[in-house]
Amino acid sequence: MGGTAWRASTIALAAVLAMSLAAAGGAGTMASSDVETRIKAAFIYNFARFIEWPGRSGTGPVRIGILGHGELASPLEEVIRGKTANGRSIEVTHIGAATDMDCCEILVIEHSESKHVAEIVQSLAGKPVLTVCDGGNCVRDGVMVVFQIVEESVRFQINQQAAEHAGLKISSQLLKVAIPAEGRHQ
Amino acid sequence: MIHTIRSGFRNWPIRLKLIFTGLLTSSIALMLAGTSIVGYQWYQYRSDVAAELTSVADMIAVNSSAPLIFGDQRSAARTLAPIKAETRVAEVAVYQTGGDLFATFVRLGINDAHFPPAARIGDQGFEWFSLRVARPIVVDGENVGAVYIRSDMPDLGPRLYRNASIMAGVMFVAALVALFATSVLQRLISQPIQHLANVAREVSSGNNYAVRAVRETSDELGVLTDAFNSMLEQIESRDQVLETKVTMRTAELTRSNEDLIVARDKAEEGARLKSEFLANMSHEIRTPMNIIIGMTQLTLDTRLDTRQKRHLSMVRSSADALLTIVNDILDFSKIEAGKLDLDMVEFGLAECIRERTASLSIRAQEKGLDLNIQIDEDVPDTIVGDPVRLGQIVVNLVGNAIKFSSTGRIGIHVSLEDQLTLKEKTGADAALLRFSIADDGIGIPAHKLGTIFEAFTQADGSTTRRYGGTGLGLSISRKLVEMMGGRIWVRSEVGRGSQFTFTVLAALPKQIPVQAAAAPGSETARGMVVMPDREQRDLLAEMLTNWHIEAASMDSPAAAIEVMKWSGRVGRTFSFALIDSVLAADEQGRFLREMGVNPELALVRIVLVDRSGSLPTAPGGPAAIEWPVSQSALLQVIADLLGSQKNTSKSMRALATALGAQTTSEGTAVWDRLRRILVAEDNAANREPIMALLETRVPTEAVRMVGDGREALLAAGEEQFDLILMDIQMPQLGGNEAAAAIRLIDARRGVHTPIVAITANAMKGDREIYIAGGMDGYVSKPIDFDTMFLEIERVMTMPVSWDI
Numbered sequence: 001m002g003g004t005a006w007r008a009s010t011i012a013l014a015a016v017l018a019m020s021l022a023a024a025g026g027a028g029t030m031a032s033s034d035v036e037t038r039i040k041a042a043f044i045y046n047f048a049r050f051i052e053w054p055g056r057s058g059t060g061p062v063r064i065g066i067l068g069h070g071e072l073a074s075p076l077e078e079v080i081r082g083k084t085a086n087g088r089s090i091e092v093t094h095i096g097a098a099t100d101m102d103c104c105e106i107l108v109i110e111h112s113e114s115k116h117v118a119e120i121v122q123s124l125a126g127k128p129v130l131t132v133c134d135g136g137n138c139v140r141d142g143v144m145v146v147f148q149i150v151e152e153s154v155r156f157q158i159n160q161q162a163a164e165h166a167g168l169k170i171s172s173q174l175l176k177v178a179i180p181a182e183g184r185h186q
Numbered sequence: 187m188i189h190t191i192r193s194g195f196r197n198w199p200i201r202l203k204l205i206f207t208g209l210l211t212s213s214i215a216l217m218l219a220g221t222s223i224v225g226y227q228w229y230q231y232r233s234d235v236a237a238e239l240t241s242v243a244d245m246i247a248v249n250s251s252a253p254l255i256f257g258d259q260r261s262a263a264r265t266l267a268p269i270k271a272e273t274r275v276a277e278v279a280v281y282q283t284g285g286d287l288f289a290t291f292v293r294l295g296i297n298d299a300h301f302p303p304a305a306r307i308g309d310q311g312f313e314w315f316s317l318r319v320a321r322p323i324v325v326d327g328e329n330v331g332a333v334y335i336r337s338d339m340p341d342l343g344p345r346l347y348r349n350a351s352i353m354a355g356v357m358f359v360a361a362l363v364a365l366f367a368t369s370v371l372q373r374l375i376s377q378p379i380q381h382l383a384n385v386a387r388e389v390s391s392g393n394n395y396a397v398r399a400v401r402e403t404s405d406e407l408g409v410l411t412d413a414f415n416s417m418l419e420q421i422e423s424r425d426q427v428l429e430t431k432v433t434m435r436t437a438e439l440t441r442s443n444e445d446l447i448v449a450r451d452k453a454e455e456g457a458r459l460k461s462e463f464l465a466n467m468s469h470e471i472r473t474p475m476n477i478i479i480g481m482t483q484l485t486l487d488t489r490l491d492t493r494q495k496r497h498l499s500m501v502r503s504s505a506d507a508l509l510t511i512v513n514d515i516l517d518f519s520k521i522e523a524g525k526l527d528l529d530m531v532e533f534g535l536a537e538c539i540r541e542r543t544a545s546l547s548i549r550a551q552e553k554g555l556d557l558n559i560q561i562d563e564d565v566p567d568t569i570v571g572d573p574v575r576l577g578q579i580v581v582n583l584v585g586n587a588i589k590f591s592s593t594g595r596i597g598i599h600v601s602l603e604d605q606l607t608l609k610e611k612t613g614a615d616a617a618l619l620r621f622s623i624a625d626d627g628i629g630i631p632a633h634k635l636g637t638i639f640e641a642f643t644q645a646d647g648s649t650t651r652r653y654g655g656t657g658l659g660l661s662i663s664r665k666l667v668e669m670m671g672g673r674i675w676v677r678s679e680v681g682r683g684s685q686f687t688f689t690v691l692a693a694l695p696k697q698i699p700v701q702a703a704a705a706p707g708s709e710t711a712r713g714m715v716v717m718p719d720r721e722q723r724d725l726l727a728e729m730l731t732n733w734h735i736e737a738a739s740m741d742s743p744a745a746a747i748e749v750m751k752w753s754g755r756v757g758r759t760f761s762f763a764l765i766d767s768v769l770a771a772d773e774q775g776r777f778l779r780e781m782g783v784n785p786e787l788a789l790v791r792i793v794l795v796d797r798s799g800s801l802p803t804a805p806g807g808p809a810a811i812e813w814p815v816s817q818s819a820l821l822q823v824i825a826d827l828l829g830s831q832k833n834t835s836k837s838m839r840a841l842a843t844a845l846g847a848q849t850t851s852e853g854t855a856v857w858d859r860l861r862r863i864l865v866a867e868d869n870a871a872n873r874e875p876i877m878a879l880l881e882t883r884v885p886t887e888a889v890r891m892v893g894d895g896r897e898a899l900l901a902a903g904e905e906q907f908d909l910i911l912m913d914i915q916m917p918q919l920g921g922n923e924a925a926a927a928i929r930l931i932d933a934r935r936g937v938h939t940p941i942v943a944i945t946a947n948a949m950k951g952d953r954e955i956y957i958a959g960g961m962d963g964y965v966s967k968p969i970d971f972d973t974m975f976l977e978i979e980r981v982m983t984m985p986v987s988w989d990i
Contacts, residue, residue: 046256049255050252085326153257171252173249174252176252176253177252177261
């Protein structure tokens with residue numbers, strides 16, 4: 001079954017790339033981690049299309065804040081270049097301190113900050129910011145979206161309770177695609 | 187083919203045409219409606235399915251958008267799973283933007299799933315039982331893929347089948363309804379037409395213009411019926427007019443016909459009365475004329491001086507001429523009045539001609555003319571017809587020949603013109619006889635030949651003056667000939683003579699059976715002449731042949747015996763044999779012995795021809811006749827001989843005729859034997875001439891006169907008469923009854939008194955009636971003296987012995 005899964009993953013990747021990176025120019029040959037990173041970047045962009053932030057002004061740009069240092073920042077910038085989500089433009093910003101964390105709609109927590117996840121989540125409690133974490137035990141820490149590698153494919157898990165608590169509306173379509181909350185993945 | 191179907195349809199009965207048309211129309215309408223309904227249903231169904239598929243596709247598109255974006259095929263497959271509930275969906279495919287298949291669904295049971303390349307998918311498409319729908323997958327305004335759905339419309343087939351079945355059922359019911367409706371309708375249309383046709387047929391077949399068609403509706407057929415009826419009315423009224431006209435015309439015609447019939451009857455009655463008057467007048471004239479003639483003759487026989495004799499001779503000849511004229515006129519008027527009926531009796535032709543021409547031959551001899559009668563062998567001896575009228579024709583023609591000839595000979599030739607052909611034609615036994623009378627007289631000019639048979643014409647007026655006569659004779663002859671089924675014509679040359687020829691169609695007596703060959707009156711007697719001299723032998727044989735005796739002549743008695751024996755064995759017995767006494771005595775003796783012992787020859791009477799004049803004639807022995815044999819002596823001997831044999835053959839009659847003629851010419855032998863004569867006549871006017879006539883032959887006291895039959899019978903009882911002249915119509919007792927009574931007296935006395943009937947008018951079959959009634963002869967009134975003498979002489983010389 002491994003073959004089939006791989007192929008499916010490849011297809012999924014190809015689809016994501018085709019859609020998200022088409023405007024990024026020729027990507028050239030990349031390592032598998034590169035591919036993974038870029039898929040994750042595309043996913044982040046696509047999250048913006050399936051989530052509504054009722055508590056905020058619906059007209060301004062969708063701001064994606066990157067906390068810490070990691071691999072996601074640059075592919076993400078490539079992905080969102082020239083794109084919109086539900087008619088809103090998209091901006092990527094680097095956040096240096098935790099104080100500014102609530103000034104964006106999506107907060108991507110890089111690997112460098114993995115030890116502080118719980119604190120970050122704590123500080124954003126009740127604020128309409130979608131927190132995204134790349135792997136690890138982020139789910140347990142209350143991060144809303146956590147990337148995982150399932151059967152060599154990039155998948156993600158959604159903490160619906162946390163998202164609802166923050167006042168975000170997540171599309172059912174997105175929920176359908178996400179890994180079920182507990183013990184749903186094999 | 188089509189033409190025949192079309193012409194066949196054209197000839198169909200209207201009933202069938204209507205039904206057929208109704209069915210066809212309703213079927214076409216139903217089929218159109220059914221097809222439209224089914225088509226519409228199909229279209230509707232397809233649209234429904236298409237709409238449904240589209241919504242399904244849209245749902246799939248929405249649900250597939252996230253899996254597509256996030257490349258989650260597993261999720262996509264999950265998304266497609268509920269499609270199973272949509273039974274109409276056969277195949278579903280989700281394509282990525284690049285056209286690659288992302289997820290598919292194939293209904294269980296479909297093995298040949300085929301997904302077209304994404305680029306070739308239109309929005310919507312149909313195949314026969316297949317509907318395809320494709321929808322793009324759009325997320326946030328971006329085309330991220332496509333959905334393709336195909337439905338094989340599984341319930342379309344059953345649904346169409348169900349609809350078609352319903353349609354068929356409806357069509358069937360509709361056809362039945364249409365059939366019923368058109369049947370009713372056709373009754374409405376074709377029945378009145380049929381009714382009209384029936385009426386028309388009745389009119390034409392029965393010529394009955396009184397019938398009318400019944401009008402049931404007021405549509406076009408009603409109009410047609412009215413028109414037909416009015417046409418019939420017109421015809422009928424015209425017929426009535428015509429009929430009235432015909433009736434009127436017929437009545438007119440009948441009236442004029444009746445008028446014509448009345449006129450015709452009047453004319454015919456006038457003509458008949460005229461003829462009757464003429465006949466009566468002629469008859470009334472004939473009686474005194476006969477008396478004049480008779481008395482004149484009687485006076486001529488008395489002692490007269492030359493001058494008186496010359497005057498009386500002129501009276502006599504003028505009276506004869508006048509009587510002839512009267513007779514001719516009587517005959518002619520009888521023929522013209524259609525009152526002349528021809529007898530149909532059997533008679534001997536030769537005998538008839540000889541009898542009737544006997545007196546003419548005397549006249550011919552007086553003028554120095556030779557009268558010769560020749561009758562061909564094949565002419566039948568006996569024919570059936572009217573001997574009196576046939577004789578009249580012959581006498582007339584021969585009389586003319588004598589009248590208009592001064593020298594030469596007059597020939598009567600009878601030949602058989604035709605027999606077989608006639609037999610075939612008529613199927614009856616008849617002979618067409620041809621009589622030819624030729625003379626060497628003055629002849630007839632060619633330009634007169636055409637008219638001599640017309641009445642009241644003679645060769646020219648001067649002829650009458652020179653030769654006398656009425657000119658009616660030939661006309662009467664022609665009419666008689668025509669009545670006898672023949673024709674008459676003449677060939678003549680002036681100065682060379684004339685030849686009158688006529689034909690007569692004579693019936694032949696019924697075929698006589700073989701054994702009846704000996705029946706009285708038809709057979710001939712046979713006689714044998716045994717004489718060494720051939721010339722003498724032939725002379726005697728010829729004499730016998732002249733009297734209708736079949737003669738055989740032999741020179742030796744032995745040969746004669748042989749012939750007679752042989753002949754007797756075949757039923758042709760000889761009646762007599764003449765044997766010459768010149769034969770040796772022993773030959774004669776042997777001959778007589780042979781005659782005695784042979785039973786075939788026992789009845790043959792022998793007559794010796796006595797050359798010595800000394801042979802005794804013993805009673806019961808052979809008769810004898812003196813040599814040289816005279817015809818009259820031979821005649822007498824043979825007649826006696828045959829008479830004693832009760833021979834009534836033709837030969838016997840010929841002998842009697844010859845005897846009568848001989849007596850007439852020879853004279854008075856008969857009258858010598860008449861010593862007592864009884865005359866029964868009631869009319870005094872007739873008594874006187876009869877008395878005068880008899881007085882010329884016998885003494886007055888020999889004649890006894892009585893006035894009726896009763897007196898005659900009394901007289902006959904008182905004494906035996908040698909001759910009785912008996913009037914038929916008498917008061918008290920008629921001639922026939924008196925004769926019959928006298929015959930009873932005769933029987934008692936063993937004698938036969940000759941009785942001659944005197945009849946008022948010779949009528950058809952009279953002779954036979956009188957003979958059968960016991961008379962021996964008859965003369966008809968008015969009494970012709972010559973005829974009366976001849977008849978008395980004939981009766982007296984008739985050597986007949988009667989069976990009483």
